[in-house]
Amino acid sequence: MQQQDNNQTKMVGKQSILFLKPPCILSAASIAGKKEGEGPLGSLFDMIEEDPLAGKKTWEEAESELMKRAAQKALEKSGLASMDIRYLIGGDLLGQLIATSFGIGELEIPMLGIYGACSTMGEAITIGSILVEGGFADRVMAITSSHFAGAEKQFRFPLDYGNQRPYSASWTVTGSGAVIIGDQSLTPKDNQAQIVIKGVTIGKIVDYGLKDSMNMGAAMAPAAFETIKQNFEDLGVEPSYYDKIITGDLGYVGKNILIDLLKEKNYDISGNHMDCGIEIFDKDNQDTHAGGSGCGCSAITLAGYILKQLREGTWKRVLFIPTGALLSQVSFNEGNSVPGIAHAVILERS
């Protein structure tokens, strides 16, 4: 890997940042829906909510409730109170981020709302790490959520229509994941191995002209490709630098496209690539077609599974790349393409 130069700049290559004092993940929490709880990762989530409405009256309120519980659980696991979190960075898939606005308001933490479709957890951790490492905050929370029924209503059809889904369609994950990031000196309470955020690569909007909202994996794969390639170039590393290269929700269709695009540039990630959308559901028994998706997909896979593997030392260094499809009901109805974006976060066991 390239060394940072004498000026100790954090700016590396064209799009990447390497932190001089990598911030640390103080705690993480996840809440998942019933279907996610029945999937291969089910036992790893902190909480499973069996009721799709989470005791509320609407899908949107249900999603807000999941987000609130994930935030509270992350606080509880870290032994912190909401007043200990200086800023919260959060977002969701719904228009005008209403799951977030109504979910975390009562925590009374100053908030930066963000939107990157399903890449939002990557963006939240990026901004959160920057706030901590730059000395702008001691502790921050990065949080995202998604809800199957809310997302179908938002982007496609209300569930009651019973419309059929093509095999290229993904299944929006119901769940919320939260991560508390702090200065390395703020050691986790339980003295487990520290996981630090070593750096990030902030992605560009990438538009290959695809127009199918039922094939988001294909729409997002080029964005994942560009960000991963740029990360390798900026840092001067090969795929083997990472134990795992983990995309957010490309699913089965997008995974193959990503691997092929990188192969054309002589990067072979076929041996160490993983996709949260593929891991979260059982393809054969859960009828989720291309795999899971949504801001919550990569967030709960990170909080429940990826961080656990790092803590236990199964993996030492991971490139985590949540991927987003930048469409809306309006842009789709007006015949626009579906641009993608992906932000990469380098996680390392210290």
Add this chain to the structure above:
Amino acid sequence: MQQQDNNQTKMVGKQSILFLKPPCILSAASIAGKKEGEGPLGSLFDMIEEDPLAGKKTWEEAESELMKRAAQKALEKSGLASMDIRYLIGGDLLGQLIATSFGIGELEIPMLGIYGACSTMGEAITIGSILVEGGFADRVMAITSSHFAGAEKQFRFPLDYGNQRPYSASWTVTGSGAVIIGDQSLTPKDNQAQIVIKGVTIGKIVDYGLKDSMNMGAAMAPAAFETIKQNFEDLGVEPSYYDKIITGDLGYVGKNILIDLLKEKNYDISGNHMDCGIEIFDKDNQDTHAGGSGCGCSAITLAGYILKQLREGTWKRVLFIPTGALLSQVSFNEGNSVPGIAHAVILERS
């Protein structure tokens, strides 16, 4: 004002940041619609687009086009190319930020998408300044937009319905404003007085339970109040510390509420308060009721008017507080309240 302590922390009080090396505004650009061009600030905008569709087929594409032109103008005025901008921080009012996603994609600048309703320009400058001051980027662009027809379609009714608007309703500004922020060493090309971003106060979600989407000034005033009060407390200053305290789009209704709320806390801002939504239209002759609103409102007032007053020395120090109403069509239809949020930026002539 309180001095920063010996540890040179940037964290001040509960929610504020004071930069040790305040970043500088390298250039700013604005594009406005026909109505805004006919308003009191019309002559100050860089460009006026007379065609509400800006030569495009849909309101959303028109807004994207305005954003692209504002970005290009800001680059042109600074003598920079898009590759000189390390990161772009941008957002708009539309669901899933589609004006932004389709507006600035072709600039190929790595992007962080954000959503804070009409407070978005405050959030964009906040994150942009943090990136620059923390050494994560040399130059960034903060950009937002809004479009009257797109916003009416998104939040209320399509224009063709010809629905009547109550006097408490605001008029969404058609326009886009962009600001390029850089390290102070990157002196503006024309050697004008430097304007620096001295600090920021990141706001909380504030919900007083108001439910009227046609009275957003009243919904946002409490958020502006909380952020301004916190800024005073965190910095240990009185309202007179600022030559102007400029809110985003409270309009006539919200302005009075804000002044009253602050008076109850013994802060009198009646002498130096200004609201972009009030300044941008001529109340008597433009039939805009409570005033202008939208992400574009504070953005073009900043780029066209506020920065000019600072450059010319009319004002030396300004607190700029774009204000956002966190509602969506869905949250409104489901009978939810309209929470508000406001982020404050301290601008100073060096």
